[in-house]
Amino acid sequence: MYVKICGLRTAETVDAAVEAGADAVGFVFAPGSPRLIEAQAACALAARVPGTVETVGVFRGQPVEEVLATASSARLTTIQLHGDEEDEDFERLRAEGFRTIRALSWDVYLARALTDPLDRLLIDAPLPGNGTRFDTDLLLDRPPRGFWLLAGGLDPANVAGAVRSAAPKGVDVSSGVESSKGVKSADLIRRFVAAARNA
């Protein structure tokens, strides 16, 4: 089970995620997010992370050149896009040496024929970063193939059940490991990673 902890902004919570055994830590660059971080600050946090852990930049609806500039200056390994980007955009990011995650809300995933098998898919509720869950039974008509991550309203108490019913290859969390909006809790991060791993 691949575990990503998203929306980190402090050294303490990055260290907690890494020590708990997370596979990826995420930094949010989407305008308007309560977890927004500057590239320079993300770069300092990413430098604390061992090479075995992915450092993911999260973007929504930003031009690809801006995404590349930010991810490069923060020295990230991976780019997660929540917009309506096309296959060519993901190809461009990979050609520049980044790994990619294509984030789609469940309804867009069901409606859209995806042609690019090189993306890892993240299936989420329609309003990302809001702690909202969706009914994963909705995916039964078209179960995702390959490597995909489940997100949307996960927390330490519900992640094991979500993993058992939807059988994703990984999970991603933001709101569910916060003590208040935008403020991560090291304790909740540790509990989330343990619960996901033991599912």
Ligand SMILES: O=C(O)c1ccccc1N[C@@H]1O[C@H](COP(=O)(O)O)[C@@H](O)[C@H]1O
């Ligand atoms: O976290 C945000 O503020 C955010 C903003 C814009 C796009 C994505 C964002 N976060 C992503 O949202 C999901 C899960 O969120 P939650 O656990 O339901 O709060 C996850 O993929 C984050 O990377």
